[in-house]
Every structure is written in C-alpha cells, then in structure tokens.
Amino acid sequence: MAENEDLAEKEREKNRVAMPEQEPEERRRNFEEVPLGYTPEMAVAEASRCLQCKSPTCIEGCPVEIDIPAFIRLIKEEKFDEAIRKIWEKNRLPAICGRVCPQETQCEGRCLLAKKGRPIAIGNLERFAADSAREKGLKDLSPKPEPSGKRVAIVGSGPAGLTVAADLLARGHQVTIFEALHKPGGVLVYGIPEFRLPKEIVADEVESLEDQGAEIRCNTVIGRTITMDELFEEGYDAIFIGVGAGLPRFMNIPGENLVGILSANEYLTRANLMKAYQFPEYDTPMPKGKNVVVLGAGNVAMDSARTAMRLGADSVRIVYRRSRYEMPARAAEIHHAEEEGVEFLLLTNPTRFLGDDEGRVVGMECIRMELGEPDASGRRRPVPIQGSEFEIPCDLVIIAVGTGANPLLTRSTDGLELNRRGYIVADPETGETSIEGVWAGGDIVTGSATVIEAMGAGRRAARSIHERLTRDLQPSKSVED
Amino acid sequence: MHQIVRREEMANGNVILNEIEAPYIARKAKPGQFVILKADERGERIPLTMADTDPERGTITVIYKVVGKSTELFKSLKEGDSYQDAVGPLGQPTHLEKVGTVACVGGGTGIAVLYPITRGLKRAGNRVISIIGARTADRLFLEEEMRAVSDELFVCTDDGSRGHHGFVTEILKKVLEEETLSLVVAVGPVLMMKLISEMTRPRGVKTIVSLNPIMIDGTGMCGGCRVLVDGENRFACVDGPEFDGHKVDFDQLMQRLGAYQSEERKSSEAHRCRLER
Ligand code: FES
Numbered sequence: 040m041a042e043n044e045d046l047a048e049k050e051r052e053k054n055r056v057a058m059p060e061q062e063p064e065e066r067r068r069n070f071e072e073v074p075l076g077y078t079p080e081m082a083v084a085e086a087s088r089c090l091q092c093k094s095p096t097c098i099e100g101c102p103v104e105i106d107i108p109a110f111i112r113l114i115k116e117e118k119f120d121e122a123i124r125k126i127w128e129k130n131r132l133p134a135i136c137g138r139v140c141p142q143e144t145q146c147e148g149r150c151l152l153a154k155k156g157r158p159i160a161i162g163n164l165e166r167f168a169a170d171s172a173r174e175k176g177l178k179d180l181s182p183k184p185e186p187s188g189k190r191v192a193i194v195g196s197g198p199a200g201l202t203v204a205a206d207l208l209a210r211g212h213q214v215t216i217f218e219a220l221h222k223p224g225g226v227l228v229y230g231i232p233e234f235r236l237p238k239e240i241v242a243d244e245v246e247s248l249e250d251q252g253a254e255i256r257c258n259t260v261i262g263r264t265i266t267m268d269e270l271f272e273e274g275y276d277a278i279f280i281g282v283g284a285g286l287p288r289f290m291n292i293p294g295e296n297l298v299g300i301l302s303a304n305e306y307l308t309r310a311n312l313m314k315a316y317q318f319p320e321y322d323t324p325m326p327k328g329k330n331v332v333v334l335g336a337g338n339v340a341m342d343s344a345r346t347a348m349r350l351g352a353d354s355v356r357i358v359y360r361r362s363r364y365e366m367p368a369r370a371a372e373i374h375h376a377e378e379e380g381v382e383f384l385l386l387t388n389p390t391r392f393l394g395d396d397e398g399r400v401v402g403m404e405c406i407r408m409e410l411g412e413p414d415a416s417g418r419r420r421p422v423p424i425q426g427s428e429f430e431i432p433c434d435l436v437i438i439a440v441g442t443g444a445n446p447l448l449t450r451s452t453d454g455l456e457l458n459r460r461g462y463i464v465a466d467p468e469t470g471e472t473s474i475e476g477v478w479a480g481g482d483i484v485t486g487s488a489t490v491i492e493a494m495g496a497g498r499r500a501a502r503s504i505h506e507r508l509t510r511d512l513q514p515s516k517s518v519e520d
Numbered sequence: 521m522h523q524i525v526r527r528e529e530m531a532n533g534n535v536i537l538n539e540i541e542a543p544y545i546a547r548k549a550k551p552g553q554f555v556i557l558k559a560d561e562r563g564e565r566i567p568l569t570m571a572d573t574d575p576e577r578g579t580i581t582v583i584y585k586v587v588g589k590s591t592e593l594f595k596s597l598k599e600g601d602s603y604q605d606a607v608g609p610l611g612q613p614t615h616l617e618k619v620g621t622v623a624c625v626g627g628g629t630g631i632a633v634l635y636p637i638t639r640g641l642k643r644a645g646n647r648v649i650s651i652i653g654a655r656t657a658d659r660l661f662l663e664e665e666m667r668a669v670s671d672e673l674f675v676c677t678d679d680g681s682r683g684h685h686g687f688v689t690e691i692l693k694k695v696l697e698e699e700t701l702s703l704v705v706a707v708g709p710v711l712m713m714k715l716i717s718e719m720t721r722p723r724g725v726k727t728i729v730s731l732n733p734i735m736i737d738g739t740g741m742c743g744g745c746r747v748l749v750d751g752e753n754r755f756a757c758v759d760g761p762e763f764d765g766h767k768v769d770f771d772q773l774m775q776r777l778g779a780y781q782s783e784e785r786k787s788s789e790a791h792r793c794r795l796e797r
Contacts, residue, residue, distance in 0.1 A: 219739050221558060221565075221605040258607035260739055264544050287743040289753065296748060296772055298779045305742035313564070313736070322564040322590055323736075324783035398775030445740050447758060 055157045056085040067348050067379035070233045070316060074138075074163075079117070082167040086115035089159050090151055097161060100149035102495030103136075103202075105129045107146055107161055114164055123172040126165060131205035131248070132198070132494065134173060134240045135227060137166025140491045141369050173243060178250070184211035189508045192217065192275040194261045194448065197225020198490045199281030199481030201248065202497030203504070208251045210505045215254040215275070217265070222312060223255050225283055227490070229312040230304075232342050234349070238311070262451035267477070277476050277504050280463065281497060284442040284482035290334065294392030295438075299400040301326060303335070303343045303439035310346050328435025331355045332403060334389060335439035336366035337487075341373060343437040344381045355381045356431070360388040360408050360421045386410070386421065390428065392436065402432045442487050449483075462486055470500030478504055521602040522557075525579060531659040535585050535629060536595050537571075543578030545608045551636035552614030552730065552762055555580060556738045558605040559597065564590045567735045569633040569761065570609070571662075580608075583632030583661070588784045610738045611761045614728075616640040620702035621647040623695055624670070625688050625716060627708025628654055631662050633730050634707045639669040641705070647671050649699065651691045653708075657682035689715050701725050706765060710774050717765030727765035731756050733776060748772050 059075045060066075066073050077085065089111045097107045105126055113122035126133045142148070142162035150158035189212045193200045196218040204214045222228050224241040249255060259265060261282075270278055287302035289295055306326070309315040315325035331347040333340050336359035344355045357376070359366060362385050366373060377383070386408045393402040407427035410419035444461035456464040456473035463472055463479040470478040480496030482488055526539035545555055554569040572581035586595050597603070614637045622641050626634035631652050642648045648669065653676035654660040660675065660682060667673045674691045675683030684691055689712070695701070696719065704727040706716040713729040720727045733756050736742040740758040747756050748769035754760065 219607065220737060221607070258605050259544070260607060260610070263610060263739075264548060264608065285739075285741045287741070289743065289746075296746060296753070296776065298775055302743040305736055305744045308736050308742055314562070318783065319589075319786055321562045322593070324780040326779070397778070398772065447740055 054084065054088065055160055056081045056163075058160070058163050063378040063380075066234065067345075068351065070349055072237055073234050073375060076170055077163055077167040079119070079167075079171070082114050082119075082164060083117060085160050086111045086164060088152070089115070092151060096149040096151065097146040097159075100145040100147075101129075102145070102491050103130050103498050105146075105165075110168060111159065111161070111164055114168060119168060119171050120175075120177055123168040123177065126168055130494070132201060132244050133165050134169035135198070135236060135244060136491055136494070137162050137164075137169055138236050138240075139231060139489075141489055143370065145491065173240070178247065184209060186213070187211040187508060189213065189276045190215070190274060191504060191508075192270045192273075192278045193281065194278065195219075195225055195281040195283060195481070195483075196223035196245070196255065197281060197283050197481065197493065198227060199283075199493040199497040199500075200225065200279065201244070202494040203279045203281065203478075203480070203501045204248055204253050205251075206498060206501030207504065208248065208253060210501075212505070212508060213252065213254075215256060216248075217259045217261050218255065218257045219260040219282075220312065221257050223257060225281075229308040230339065230342070232307065232311055232346055234345065235342065260447070262448040267448070267452045267455075267474075271476070276508055277478065279470070279497075279500055279504065280448065280472070280477065280479040280483060281481040281493065282445065282448055282483050284444055284462075284487050286443040286445040287438070288441050288443055289438055290389060290440065292389060292391050294394055294400070297392050297394040297400040298398050299326060299328065299434055300392060300436040300438065303333075303339045303437050304442070306343055306437045307339070307346065310350075316346070316350060325350060326435055327351065328433065329353045330431075330433045331435045331437065332431070332433040333357050333437045333439055335359065335441070336361075336368055336373075336383075337439060337441070338368045338372050340437075340439035341368045341376045341381075343439050344376050345379055347435065347437065348379050348381060352435075356384050356433075357381060358384045358387050358389060358403075358405065360386065361418065362386055362410060365418045384431075388421065388423065393430065400434060400436055402430050403436065404428055404430050442482075444483060444486070460486070468499060469503035470496060471503060476507075521604060522606040523602045524597055524599055525577075526581075527597075527599045530583075530661040531585075531654070533586070533595075534659060535583060535632075535661055536591075537581060537583045538594070538597070539572075539574075539579050539581045540603060540606060541578060542580050542606045542608070545606060546573045546575045546578050546580050549573045549580060549609035550613035551616065551640040552633075553609035553611050554738075554761060555582065555606055555608030556610065556735070557582070557594070557603050559590070559593045560604050563593060563604065565605075565736060565738070566590050566594070567610070567732065567738060567757070569730060569732070571632040571635055573636075580606075583629060585629040607738065610757055612759065614640060614705075614762060616644045618645040621649065621699055622703040622705065623692060623699075623701050624648060624650045625692055625704065625706045625708070625712075626650070626652045626666075627688055627712045628659070630706075630708030630712075630730070631660075631666065634705065635662050635665055635669070637705055637707070637730075638666060641703075642669045642671075646703075649695055649701075650674070651676065651688045651695070653677065653683075653688040655679065688712065689719065692716060693719060696720065696723060696725065703728065704765075705729075710770055710777065713765060713768075714770035717768070717770070721766050728762050729765040729768060730761050731763060731768070731773065732761065733773060734779060747776075 110125040147158040313323035408421040414420040481493035650670035750767040
C-alpha cells in the first residue's frame with residue numbers, strides 16, 4: 040500500500056504537463072499568442088498530479104484566495120464547467136490571471152511539490168478552465184443579487200477597477216467605470232502585448248461585466264473631464280481610484296530626447312492599444328529599429344524587446360545595470376525572450392545617447408558595472424567601473440526602467456493624502472483614503488506591481504466599500520420598519 | 521460617438537472647421553486647452569486645440585489643417601457624421617489676466633488656437649494688438665473674428681495678396697518698437713514661434729507659445745509629448761500646451777515633430793490608394 044502511494048507520488052512529480060507553445064523561430068516574427076493552451080487530456084493529466092492537501096498552502100499564495108484544490112479536483116473529474124464556477128466565486132478574470140499572474144512566486148511557489156521543483160501548473164489549469172468556458176460561451180450564472188440602490192464610481196478600468204466592479208456588482212451595487220483612454224482594460228489593453236494576452240480575451244471579460252450591468256464610460260479623464268467632487272455631486276455613494284501608476288520614468292542622461300528614444304509606455308501603447316504593429320492598416324505609426332536597445336529588465340522590458348523582435352529588428356538587446364540574478368522579470372518571460380533571440384547586456388549602464396545631424400539616435404555610450412555592497416532593496420548595488428566606457432550602435436531605444444505616480448488626478452483632488460513619492464495613502468487592508476467615501480488600490484497606491492496584486496487590492500476595497508454602503512443602509516431600514 | 525453638427529471648409533479646402541457634439545468637454549473647456557479626436561476604429565489619436573466651445577449647445581469647435589492621412593480622414597467626415605472618440609479638455613488653460621497691452625500673433629492654423637486666447641485676453645481688459653498671417657489671402661481665415669476681439673489687427677501674407685506683403689515677425693518688430701508690450705502670445709509654425717521668441721527675449725517681453733508635439737494619450741502616460749523647457753523635460757499634454765517661449769528648445773521640438781515623416785508619407789499614400797479604389 041505504502042509502496043503504491045510512493046509510486047503514485049513519483050509519477051506525479053515526474054510529469055508536470057508542459058503547455059505547448061509556438062516554436063521560437065516562428066513566433067518571434069508574429070503577434071499570435073505564444074502558449075497554445077492545454078487540451079482536455081493534458082489538463083486532466085496535470086490536475087491528477089495534485090495532492091489535494093488537507094490544509095492547502097497554495098491558497099495562501101493567491102491574492103484573491105481561489106479555492107485551488109477544489110477547482111483542480113473538478114478538472115481532474117472532467118467537470119470543467121464546475122471548475123470555472125469554482126474559480127468565478129473568487130476571481131472574475133481568470134482567463135487573464137491564468138496568463139499573466141506570476142504563479143511561481145504565488146500559488147505555485149507555495150505548492151508542496153514546488154520543493155521538488157515540480158509544482159502543479161495552477162496557472163495553466165486556471166487558463167484552461169477559463170478558455171474552455173469562453174469557447175463554450177458559458178456565462179457566470181450566479182443569481183442576480185437584490186439591488187442595493189447604491190452607486191459606485193470606479194476610476195480606471197485596469198485590473199483593480201475591473202475587480203472592484205465585478206465584486207460590487209455581485210453584491211447588488213450599481214457601478215460606473217470611468218476610463219481615460221478610448222478602450223477599457225487599462226494596462227491589460229495598452230501595456231501587455233497581444234502575444235501574451237490576446238485583446239479579445241480582455242474585451243470578453245469587460246463585456247461580461249457589462250452584461251452584469253456595469254456602465255463603462257471611456258474617454259473620460261477624472262480630474263479633467265469630470266472632477267472627483269462632481270462625481271459625488273452626480274450622486275455616487277463611493278468612489279474607487281485605480282488609475283495605475285502610469286508616469287514613465289526616463290534616465291535623465293544626455294541625448295534622451297533624440298528621435299528614436301521612447302518610453303516603454305509609449306512604445307507598447309502604440310503597438311497594443313493603437314495596433315500600430317499593423318501600420319499602415321491602422322493609422323498610428325510604429326517606430327521601427329534595426330538595432331534595438333531596451334533599458335531595464337522587468338516584464339515591461341521583456342514585452343518591449345519581444346515586440347521589437349516581432350517588428351523585424353535585426354538585433355534586440357536588453358541593457359541592464361545589475362546581473363541576471365537581479366532581473367525583476369518573471370523567469371518565464373526572460374526565457375521566452377531569450378528563445379526568441381533577445382540578447383542580454385548585463386552589468387551595463389547607459390551614460391549618454393548619440394545622435395546624428397537630424398537629431399535621430401544612432402548609438403549609446405555605456406559603462407560597465409560591477410556589484411558592490413547590498414543597497415536598501417537588499418540587492419547588491421551596481422557600481423561603475425572607471426574607464427570602461429564603450430559605445431553600441433542602435434537606432435531605437437525603449438526605456439523600461441519603471442513608472443512613477445501620475446499626478447493628473449491626485450493633483451486636482453483636494454484633501455487626498457499622498458506619500459512622498461506622490462502615491463495615494465490608503466489603508467492596506469481596506470483601501471480607504473484620507474477622503475471619506477474614497478477608496479484606492481493598485482499601482483497608484485503601491486507603485487508598479489503585478490496585475491493580480493492590483494486585483495487583490497481591488498477585492499479588499501470592494502469588501503470595505505460594500506460594508507460601508509450596507510452599514511449606511513441599516514438606519515434607513517430601521518426607520519422604514 | 522461625437523456628431524459633427526457644423527462643417528466649414530476654409531482656405532481652399534486646406535483648412536476644415538468642425539463643430540462637434542461633446543457636452544462634457546464643452547462644459548469644462550477653457551481657452552488654451554485641447555482635445556484628442558479619433559475618427560474611427562483604426563484611426564490615430566490627434567490632439568487639436570479648441571477654437572471655441574458652446575456649453576449651452578454642448579459643442580466644441582476645432583479648426584485643423586489637412587496635412588496627412590489622419591487629417592485627410594477627418595476631412596472626409598461630413599456634417600452628420602461622427603468621430604468615434606473625443607477626450608478632453610486636456611492641458612492647462614491659458615492664464616488670462618489683465619496685464620496691459622498684449623500682442624497676439626498667429627500664423628496659419630495657429631490662428632484658430634490664438635482666437636479664443638485673444639478673446640479671453642480682450643475680455644480680461646487688455647489692449648490687444650493682433651497680427652495674423654498666412655501664405656496667401658485665400659489661406660487666411662478667422663480674420664473678422666480676430667478683428668472683433670482686437671483693438672488693432674494687422675494682416676500679412678507671404679505673397680502680398682492681402683495686407684502686409686511679408687511675415688508677421690516684421691509687423692511685430694514695429695509693434696515692439698512703438699509700444700510697451702506686457703505680453704506676446706504666439707501660435708503657429710514652430711519656426712515662427714522660435715523667431716518671435718528670439719525677438720522678444722532681448723527686450724524682456726514675456727512670450728507665451730502654444731506647442732503641438734506628438735501625443736498619444738494626452739494624460740501624461742507616454743512621454744511622447746516631452747519638450748525641453750529651461751533644460752528640463754516637460755510633458756506638453758499635462759504641463760502645457762503653453763510654455764514660456766524664451767525657455768523652449770524649439771530646434772529639438774522641430775526634430776521630434778519629424779519623427780514619423782517617412783511613415784506618414786507611406787500612410788498617406790496607402791490612404792489615397794484606398795480612396796481611389
Ligand atoms: S501625450 Fe502621452 S504623455 Fe503627453
């Protein structure tokens with residue numbers, strides 16, 4: 040008996056089912072999604088490896104607390120519709136999360152099997168459940184809640200805002216989402232490329248919110264088109280701010296305004312939101328480079344580099360001042376980029392950009408770095424090696440060294456407490472801000488983080504908003520009684 | 521959707537006026553601010569400074585020159601057609617206060633941007649001397665409107681077909697000699713704004729220019745609109761579009777505006793092919 044269990048365990052450890060992918064040679068020049076998804080057989084096989092722990096640690100790693108063993112068991116039993124319903128109880132955007140969550144540091148990182156290097160592919164299974172529901176046109180059929188009569192304004196339609204909307208709708212509140220751009224989805228639409236997250240999926244998730252009654256108002260910049268005060272005047276009972284960070288950081292070195300040097304925000308927005316990679320069928324032009332340099336080594340840098348590769352660059356180089364070990368991007372993204380031919384120039388920092396007579400970038404001067412003592416972040420501080428300057432030729436530079444807090448809304452809102460770096464001060468448990476009736480969450484509170492962390496913040500804020508709105512309801516009820 | 525309720529062609533069809541339904545924007549917009557328009561699903565986001573707004577009717581008016589694919593597409597929209605997207609008002613409004621005698625100088629389509637600013641300065645109680653110019657008489661527009669909000673109006677054309685034969689800078693030079701100006705507002709081609717700023721700098725006359733760099737979002741998110749002002753990067757969509765002309769690096773702005781020239785040519789050609797088909 041014990042032997043059998045041992046065997047079964049060994050079997051499970053061995054076979055983490057890999058998700059099929061487009062071959063690197065092929066995909067590096069197209070914009071189609073890279074991982075192709077599990078077949079039902081693959082999903083069942085992978086789900087069968089789950090140990091179904093009595094006290095599962097994976098759930099602790101999930102910011103929105105999906106009942107992971109439960110949905111995996113349902114997949115194993117081939118009850119795919121029930122599996123997605125189980126996920127929907129906690130997460131309304133599983134097709135997105137299954138693709139972009141950093142599972143290796145969250146649920147999969149806590150999986151017991153992770154110790155042996157073969158955690159259950161929870162992300163892949165989540166994606167499978169969501170995709171098969173989508174293909175079938177399966178909709179969330181949870182019973183319509185009693186309308187509360189309360190209205191909530193949600194500023195920003197990114198992951199935080201969408202989560203707040205979904206959670207509040209499920210509790211019977213009316214929501215209006217305000218989006219500054221012409222399409223809803225925030226970073227899911229302008230930032231994350233098609234080959235990592237097809238825009239159709241985002242559109243579907245947004246549409247299902249609309250089906251549930253969400254009103255979405257695009258082209259509305261809160262702080263400009265409508266102020267926060269006016270939202271209250273319009274009769275909203277609560278406001279959630281989830282506008283993202285969204286202020287591009289630059290290097291502040293000479294030559295940075297040369298033509299051909301762009302922020303990753305601009306580069307990716309052109310490609311993803313404006314579909315400039317399909318220029319001239321779409322009208323927005325896309326800057327093209329033969330020799331492309333991407334500064335920074337986070338996920339946004341990988342997205343930029345892989346986009347440049349797909350647009351036909353001869354060479355794409357990631358230039359990063361620390362070593363491989365410190366690169367903030369997900370391992371899978373780095374791996375994908377490498378497979379597609381992106382090169383890494385590590386321990387290297389640009390010192391200035393070089394231009395031609397017409398003000399176009401033609402090269403970059405760099406200096407080599409070495410790692411010194413650990414800095415405040417605990418990572419070893421890179422220090423320049425004197426006299427090690429060298430030049431590299433390039434005709435397109437994408438700056439992906441992070442973002443700061445966009446002051447457009449915060450500056451126009453009196454009484455909203457900000458921290459030193461311009462982010463909104465909000466209670467980490469509830470999302471409450473210094474203004475009564477205003478909650479905030481996502482990157483505008485924490486600085487750049489992940490999609491799922493923003494969703495987690497949205498979830499907590501929605502809970503707190505709901506509590507407040509229903510607490511307010513109590514007295515009026517007793518009066519009626 | 522934002523319907524075009526009034527459409528006029530000016531300057532031989534090279535300049536188009538659209539009055540567009542956009543009640544939220546109309547309610548808020550102040551002189552100097554701009555909107556971003558997008559004609560259809562595949563369209564580009566084009567920033568245009570508003571020439572007028574009518575909060576009662578819920579409309580805004582833009583005047584633009586037809587210069588490439590996107591403005592050609594805009595031009596093809598008729599009265600009753602709609603823009604798919606309009607967002608605004610964006611940017612900082614003009615600081616309108618009484619300062620004394622001011623000169624408002626506009627070249628080409630810059631006159632459209634200049635008009636509401638001029639009107640605002642006049643209403644604020646200033647003595648307004650306006651100078652407007654275009655290449656030829658038939659490319660000139662808003663002359664009567666500008667006259668109505670100015671104490672004095674000078675008109676110039678490059679070919680002498682109307683008013684002074686020559687450039688707005690020549691008239692401004694005279695005005696600078698004869699008058700004590702507290703402020704110059706210049707809107708037009710980058711080169712014109714640069715020359716004017718150079719003329720007023722030695723005299724210490726404050727000079728405001730309105731810039732129109734390449735933009736995507738208009739909310740400070742992309743940094744495409746960055747201009748060097750006093751040695752520092754500023755985002756024209758959030759901090760501008762108006763800046764102190766004595767501090768703007770115009771040469772760099774001109775280079776940056778040319779960033780997509782070859783793509784734009786390609787795009788225009790592709791567009792024409794499609795129209796001809
Ligand atoms: S237009 Fe994008 S930051 Fe100004």
